[in-house]
Amino acid sequence: MLADHDEVWFRNLYAETYQPLLAYARRRVDAATADEVVADTFLTAWRRRDDVPDSSERLWLFGVARNMIRNAARSSRRREAAHDRLRLVRPAEVDDPAAPDTGERSTLITTALAALSEADREVLMLVAWEELSHAEIGQVLGISANASAIRVHRARKRLAARLDRLDHAGIDEGKAQ
Incomplete structure (x- = not known):
């Protein structure tokens, strides 16, 4: 009733x-x-x-x-x-003619993020977009603050490595033309 x-x-x-x-x-x-x-x-x-x-x-x-x-x-x-922070992860050198413009850099970051695992993307977005601390991320994910810090650190390393590979692939393609 x-x-x-x-x-x-x-x-x-x-x-x-x-x-x-x-x-x-x-x-x-x-x-x-x-x-x-x-x-x-x-x-x-x-x-x-x-x-x-x-x-x-x-x-x-x-x-x-x-x-x-x-x-x-x-x-x-x-x-x-x-x-804005993601766009500035590795800012292009002003004098570097081979450096991608902001639009290309944004595309590189998006591509690199898409290539990461869902877990890596999640922790990076919790840090960058939600501005959560390691302890807060730990609460969201049900892990310790220390484990959260480790996951964020490793995800950042993997993102940086993907960006480096994409940057080098873009530079190599530019030389081949």
Whole structure:
């Protein structure tokens, strides 16, 4: 009986607040992000239905959406910063005519990352994109901070080796032409 009550409550909440919540989110972020924010907000409401205050549901949802928008903005900034850091892993020498331009370097990094194992990519992304410490990565992966540090170190070495191979292959192709 309680499950039926929860379902009715949620359906009513959704019907009453979906459009205003979506409008709120779309005024602050792009449409795709707004759609995700609203979906995640309602998911949170369902999961935490016992925490939603009676007669203040709408305001609570707006607070949840606001926090999710802020999280999305932080994630976007982290992604951009990580992309910039990855682009600068081994910056090209300014005077080196054989050095790839930024677009080529970005392609090399993407290619090198794709060639790594899923585990290596995951730890590198947790460090670069999510800016997690070794201890935090350890918690995410269910390993010790020391094991996390070792995995990150080894993944960085493998990435650097792949980049070196790709750089040399590009230079050799340039000489052959």
